[in-house]
Amino acid sequence: MKRTRFQQGLDDLKQKLLQMGGMAESAIEAATESYLQRDPKLCQLVFEREDSINAAERAIDELALDLLAMQQPMAVDLRFIVAVLKINSDIERVGDQAVNIAQRTMDLLAGPEVAEIPVDIGRMTATVSTMMRRALESFLSGKAEVAQAVLEMDNIVDRMKDEAFVILVQRMKQDPDRAQAYLDVLLITRNLERVADHATNISEDVIFWVRGADVRHRVGLDPEDRPAMPQ
Amino acid sequence: MGVGIDVQDLSAWFGKAQVLNDIKMKIEPSHVTAIIGPSGCGKSTYIRCLNRMHETLPDARVSGSVKVGDLDVYDSATAAVDVRRRIGMVFQKANPFPTMSIYDNVAAGLKLNGFRKRHELDEVVEQSLQMAALWDEVKDVLKKKSGASLSGGQQQRLCIARALAVAPEVLLMDEPASALDPISTGKIEELIFQLKERYTVVIVTHNMQQAARVADYTGFFLMGSLIEFDKTQKIFTTPSDQRTEDYITGRFG
Numbered sequence: 489m490k491r492t493r494f495q496q497g498l499d500d501l502k503q504k505l506l507q508m509g510g511m512a513e514s515a516i517e518a519a520t521e522s523y524l525q526r527d528p529k530l531c532q533l534v535f536e537r538e539d540s541i542n543a544a545e546r547a548i549d550e551l552a553l554d555l556l557a558m559q560q561p562m563a564v565d566l567r568f569i570v571a572v573l574k575i576n577s578d579i580e581r582v583g584d585q586a587v588n589i590a591q592r593t594m595d596l597l598a599g600p601e602v603a604e605i606p607v608d609i610g611r612m613t614a615t616v617s618t619m620m621r622r623a624l625e626s627f628l629s630g631k632a633e634v635a636q637a638v639l640e641m642d643n644i645v646d647r648m649k650d651e652a653f654v655i656l657v658q659r660m661k662q663d664p665d666r667a668q669a670y671l672d673v674l675l676i677t678r679n680l681e682r683v684a685d686h687a688t689n690i691s692e693d694v695i696f697w698v699r700g701a702d703v704r705h706r707v708g709l710d711p712e713d714r715p716a717m718p719q
Numbered sequence: 720m721g722v723g724i725d726v727q728d729l730s731a732w733f734g735k736a737q738v739l740n741d742i743k744m745k746i747e748p749s750h751v752t753a754i755i756g757p758s759g760c761g762k763s764t765y766i767r768c769l770n771r772m773h774e775t776l777p778d779a780r781v782s783g784s785v786k787v788g789d790l791d792v793y794d795s796a797t798a799a800v801d802v803r804r805r806i807g808m809v810f811q812k813a814n815p816f817p818t819m820s821i822y823d824n825v826a827a828g829l830k831l832n833g834f835r836k837r838h839e840l841d842e843v844v845e846q847s848l849q850m851a852a853l854w855d856e857v858k859d860v861l862k863k864k865s866g867a868s869l870s871g872g873q874q875q876r877l878c879i880a881r882a883l884a885v886a887p888e889v890l891l892m893d894e895p896a897s898a899l900d901p902i903s904t905g906k907i908e909e910l911i912f913q914l915k916e917r918y919t920v921v922i923v924t925h926n927m928q929q930a931a932r933v934a935d936y937t938g939f940f941l942m943g944s945l946i947e948f949d950k951t952q953k954i955f956t957t958p959s960d961q962r963t964e965d966y967i968t969g970r971f972g
Binding site for chain 2: 491494560561562563564565566567700
C-alpha cells in the first residue's frame with residue numbers, strides 16, 4: 489500500500505521549496521552586494537526577483553493545501569507539510585528583506601556620499617547567508633542536528649546588529665548632516681538580522697518535522713543543547 | 720459514569736493459532752479509546768475478549784486478565800451474561816431485530832432482564848433513544864415501524880440505543896460507521912463524543928481519520944500485538960514506534 493502519488497507530491501513540494509529558498513538566498517546576496525559595490529543594477533535585479541519568489545510562495549501554498557485536503561497526511565507527513573507552510577512564509581519574507589536592503593541602497597546612492605561607514609556588512613551577510621544555506625540544507629537532508637547548529641548562530645548575528653547600532657547612532661550624533669545615510673545602514677543591519685531570524689524559524693520548523701519537537705523560543709530544547717542566552 | 724478497564728497479559732487463540740499476544744492496556748474511564756491496525760491484526764478479537772464474546776466462537780480460547788471496574792471478567796465466578804450486560808457492544812453491520820417495532824428493539828434487553836413495568840420501560844426507551852440521538856426522528860412511529868424499516872444510519876443508532884437501554888458501563892463498538900454514508904457517520908461520531916460523558920467507549924476502526932476525530936486514546940495493533948498505546952494526538956502527530964508511523968502514513972507493507 490505504498491502511496492506513490494502522495495510521495496511524489498511530497499517530493500515535489502520539497503523541490504519547489506528548495507528552489508524558492510535558493511532564490512531568496514541569492515536575492516539577499518545580490519542586495520548586500522549592491523550595497524557593497526554601490527551598484528543600482530543589482531538593486532534592480534533584486535526587485536525583479538521578488539515577483540518570482542512571491543509566485544513560488546503561492547504555488548507552494550496551493551500544492552500543500554491540495555495534499556492536506558486530498559491525502560489527509562498523518563504523523564511525519566503531516567508535520568512535514570505544516571513545516572513547509574511555515575517555511576514558505578519565512579522564505580517569502582527573506583525575499584522582502586532583500587527588497588528592503590536594495591531600497592535602502594538606492595536611497596544611499598541617491599544621497600550625499602559617505603566616505604567610510606565602520607560597519608562590516610560583508611561579514612554580517614556572510615554569517616546570515618551561512619545560516620540560510622544551512623537551514624535549507626537541513627530541510628533538504630532532514631538532519632535536525634544541522635538545523636540545531638543554525639539556532640546557535642542567531643546570537644552571533646544579534647550581537648553584530650547591536651554593535652552596529654551603537655556605532656551608527658554615535659556617528660549620527662557626530663555627523664548629523666549624514667544621519668540619513670547612517671540610518672539606512674542601520675536599517676540594513678536590521679534587515680539582515682531579520683533574515684537570521686527567518687533562518688532560525690526555518691531551522692525550528694525542520695526540527696519539528698524531523699523530531700516532532702517544538703523548540704520555538706528555546707523551550708523544547710534539551711538544556712545541554714540550549715544556546716547560551718546573551719548577557 | 721464509565722469505569723476503567725485494566726487488561727493484563729491477555730492472549731487469545733483460535734484452535735492452535737495465537738491471535739493476541741500478551742496485551743497490556745489500561746483504558747481510561749469515560750474516555751474514548753480507538754483500536755487501529757491492519758486487517759487481521761487482532762483488533763476485533765481484542766474487543767470481543769473484553770466482554771467474553773470471543774469464547775462464543777468454536778475452538779476459541781483466552782488467557783490473562785480483564786478487569787472492568789471491580790468486575791473480574793474472566794473470574795470463574797463471573798457469569799458471561801452479567802459481563803455482557805455491563806459491557807454493551809455495537810457491531811459493524813446494524814442488526815436490529817427485524818420483525819420487532821422500534822420500541823421493542825430498545826426494550827428487548829430490559830424485558831430479558833425481567834423489566835415489566837410499562838411506564839418504566841417507556842422512560843428507559845425514550846432516554847436510550849434520546850442518548851442515541853434518534854428520538855426526534857422516531858418518536859411518532861415507535862410502535863408502528865419495525866427496526867428494519869429505518870435507514871442504515873438510523874438502524875445503527877437504534878442498536879446503540881438498544882445497547883444503552885440496559886445501562887452498561889462500557890460500550891464496545893466494532894467498526895460502527897464503516898457501512899454508513901458521511902452524514903450518518905458524522906452523527907455516529909458526534910454521538911460517540913457525547914456518550915463518553917457517561918460511558919467508557921472502545922471503538923475498533925479502519926478509518927484513521929475517524930479515530931483521530933473521536934478518540935482520546937489510540938492503540939495500534941499489529942499481528943496480534945499492541946505496538947503502541949498513547950494519547951490520540953500523540954499517535955497521529957508524533958508516534959514513538961516506527962511501525963506505527965509506517966502504518967498511519969501509509970508506508971506499511
